[in-house]
Amino acid sequence: MQPRTFVSAMVLFVTMALCAVTIIAVYGVAGAAEGSDDNRAALATAATSAVLVCMFLVWWSLERYMLRPQRRLARNARARVESRSTENSIALPASHAVADLAEAFEELGNALKQARDESEAVAKRATAEVDEQKAWLETILQGLREGVLVCNRQHRLLLYNRSALNILGNPESIGLGRSVLELISGAALKHTLARLEHRYESGVSAPGDLTAPFVCSRANAQGLFHGRMALIDDGHGRISGYLVTLEDISAQVNRMAQREAVYRALSRDLRGVVANLRAAAEALGHPDMSAAERSSFDRVVLDESNRLSRYIDELAEHISPDEAGAWPLADVYLADLIRCLEERLADTPDLQITLVGQPLWIYGDSLTLLQALECLVRNIHAQSGATKIVVETLLSDRRVYVDMRWRGPAISAAELNSWLEQPCGEVSFGGQRLIDALERHGCEPWSYADERSAEAVLRLPLLAPERPQFQAPDSAPLPARPEFYDFKLMHDLSTDHQFASRPLNQLRCVVFDCEMTGLDPDGGDEIISIAGVRVVNRRVLTGETFNRIIDPGRSIPPASVRFHGLTDEDVRGQPPIEQVLPEFKQFAGDDVLVAHNAAFDMKFLAAKEKSSGVRFDNPVLDTLLLSVLLDGEEEDHSLDNLCQRYSVTMSGRHTALGDTLATAELLVRLFERLEARGYKTFGEVTKASHMAAELRHRSAAVSAQQSGFA
Numbered sequence: 001m002q003p004r005t006f007v008s009a010m011v012l013f014v015t016m017a018l019c020a021v022t023i024i025a026v027y028g029v030a031g032a033a034e035g036s037d038d039n040r041a042a043l044a045t046a047a048t049s050a051v052l053v054c055m056f057l058v059w060w061s062l063e064r065y066m067l068r069p070q071r072r073l074a075r076n077a078r079a080r081v082e083s084r085s086t087e088n089s090i091a092l093p094a095s096h097a098v099a100d101l102a103e104a105f106e107e108l109g110n111a112l113k114q115a116r117d118e119s120e121a122v123a124k125r126a127t128a129e130v131d132e133q134k135a136w137l138e139t140i141l142q143g144l145r146e147g148v149l150v151c152n153r154q155h156r157l158l159l160y161n162r163s164a165l166n167i168l169g170n171p172e173s174i175g176l177g178r179s180v181l182e183l184i185s186g187a188a189l190k191h192t193l194a195r196l197e198h199r200y201e202s203g204v205s206a207p208g209d210l211t212a213p214f215v216c217s218r219a220n221a222q223g224l225f226h227g228r229m230a231l232i233d234d235g236h237g238r239i240s241g242y243l244v245t246l247e248d249i250s251a252q253v254n255r256m257a258q259r260e261a262v263y264r265a266l267s268r269d270l271r272g273v274v275a276n277l278r279a280a281a282e283a284l285g286h287p288d289m290s291a292a293e294r295s296s297f298d299r300v301v302l303d304e305s306n307r308l309s310r311y312i313d314e315l316a317e318h319i320s321p322d323e324a325g326a327w328p329l330a331d332v333y334l335a336d337l338i339r340c341l342e343e344r345l346a347d348t349p350d351l352q353i354t355l356v357g358q359p360l361w362i363y364g365d366s367l368t369l370l371q372a373l374e375c376l377v378r379n380i381h382a383q384s385g386a387t388k389i390v391v392e393t394l395l396s397d398r399r400v401y402v403d404m405r406w407r408g409p410a411i412s413a414a415e416l417n418s419w420l421e422q423p424c425g426e427v428s429f430g431g432q433r434l435i436d437a438l439e440r441h442g443c444e445p446w447s448y449a450d451e452r453s454a455e456a457v458l459r460l461p462l463l464a465p466e467r468p469q470f471q472a473p474d475s476a477p478l479p480a481r482p483e484f485y486d487f488k489l490m491h492d493l494s495t496d497h498q499f500a501s502r503p504l505n506q507l508r509c510v511v512f513d514c515e516m517t518g519l520d521p522d523g524g525d526e527i528i529s530i531a532g533v534r535v536v537n538r539r540v541l542t543g544e545t546f547n548r549i550i551d552p553g554r555s556i557p558p559a560s561v562r563f564h565g566l567t568d569e570d571v572r573g574q575p576p577i578e579q580v581l582p583e584f585k586q587f588a589g590d591d592v593l594v595a596h597n598a599a600f601d602m603k604f605l606a607a608k609e610k611s612s613g614v615r616f617d618n619p620v621l622d623t624l625l626l627s628v629l630l631d632g633e634e635e636d637h638s639l640d641n642l643c644q645r646y647s648v649t650m651s652g653r654h655t656a657l658g659d660t661l662a663t664a665e666l667l668v669r670l671f672e673r674l675e676a677r678g679y680k681t682f683g684e685v686t687k688a689s690h691m692a693a694e695l696r697h698r699s700a701a702v703s704a705q706q707s708g709f710a
Helices: 002-027 040-082 100-126 128-143 162-168 186-201 251-285 291-318 336-344 366-384 415-420 436-439 557-562 577-588 598-607 623-631 639-645 656-676 682-709
Strands: 147-152 157-160 211-216 225-233 239-248 330-333 351-357 362-365 389-394 399-406 448-449 455-463 508-516 527-536 537-550 594-597 618-623
Touching: 040 623, 040 656, 147 162, 162 239, 186 225, 186 239, 186 251, 186 336, 186 366, 211 366, 225 682, 330 336, 330 366, 336 351, 336 366, 336 389, 362 366, 362 399, 362 455, 366 389, 366 399, 366 436, 366 455, 415 436, 415 448, 415 455, 508 557, 508 577, 508 598, 508 656, 527 577, 527 656, 537 577, 537 656, 594 598, 594 656, 618 623, 618 682, 623 639, 623 656, 623 682, 639 656
Parallel strands: 351 389, 508 594, 594 618
Antiparallel strands: 147 157, 147 239, 211 225, 225 239, 330 362, 389 399, 399 455, 448 455, 508 527, 527 537
């Protein structure tokens, strides 16, 4: 039983007992005087009233000077125990009767603080070397020209450097815990990861020796990047993530496209012009030609010469003196490609691909080759109805032949040429055709009928690899890489389950705050500033912030300027809310939105969803309700008071960014206390905070009714 309930019950019981004793005493002892009325009822009433008044004063004194300070001491003590902060102050009313208890609590709190400080000092000394190595690593990463991304198996970002921001652009979409698939095309990334994992599962190489290049674009199909992926294991033989380096090759690819256009012009377009000129020149040498015929051939020579001149001028404009750069190619193991091809053909279960003979290495772009093989296999299946296709590699002097065999007729040259003009691959590669993918590898396929085996064959002559095809089995393995850094962030930052079951320490949150022209969105008040900061794994990522000033399209009242300091001059020329809200939504993604008194800020956001074309359907947490859940209604739950209680330093109060950073630090402290109370998942916290909000709403309604009756 709570002390307040116990004391109230005891006071009520004693009061009733005293009232009963008083009445009995008055009626049993005091008799009526002779010749006067019986005054025992009046005496009993007066005595009972006196007892009630005395007991009320006793109860009020106990509540005011003992029970209320005791409850506040208990709440502050729990806050110290549940929060990692050692600076929580014990604030008591000016007058109280628990001085000894408060002094004992203060001494106990100081002892706890000293013990925690000693533990932190030991931990700091133990991790000093790791911190130094981390500083070196961060310096190296920030100095690299290539973009560096480290992801877990769920493709969530664990680390990135500044070059990645510059290469990928759109910093609102980049953040720890966010999906890398929102940044770059997933097809190349997933294919390369699957190919490396197949190699690792086959036991050929250790994770540290497995790297592979790939070509990808941004998720919106803009730009082109040359990437390289390396697997990361968790030290127990399991792949826990991967590292990707990126280099922008858009300019090189554009130059390569120009060279390809020049090649096509030289090898195809100009060939017809030269043939016409040769034919006309040969005809002009005929001795029996009439003047009219000679004049006609002269016009042909002139017209074709002019065409040739125009072609040459156009080619000169397209040819760049800088001939550096080419499509990035690397050694690819055919067995990995065939295994990935089987996965891509899973939607055609009746089609079987079988690799026979010794798998060989080839030289090329893995994803482009995979897309070309898939395109050819599907065409063979559709054309001939073959359900079993055998793939075999043959080694020639300068090429590696990849033969696809099936029972059925060979592919005619006309049919094969029509296949070459078909689209091949994702839109991120600029709508490439099958012929583009094959010409990139110097491959001119042909089909023939193998009379010996009664099979049709489609042969792909591909480039030979840079590595030797075969390696002696007794060759010494390469030495292991030295371990120079322990990525503790490699553990999953989040799961793909529903939010309700997501642990608090794995939540990705965006804490935000808005400043407005006033307090009434329905009355025309507008947002003039919005800021946000990301909180991942209970860490406030001050490097991942969003801060925008907005032109509200109306004047700012002086009463509002007094709070946030933004004037009409400050917002003039700033972007409108219809431009800023989509950017903020992109920054927030699907993370949990957190604010202090969140319903107020969310009401302003909801009012602008339609005009901005975005919808904020993210889960929402309110730090005010979390504080009510922990400490009840007796405490002051304003942001200023909470920051003071939890020793959160506030800078820039009543600015969107200042309030956001303070609320984010407060959220971390509240999460610590919630976990200490036994709240482990997001669903448990939201359910409990919603109940606290409902109780708070009902309490406010009852108070309003009582004041109305009064």
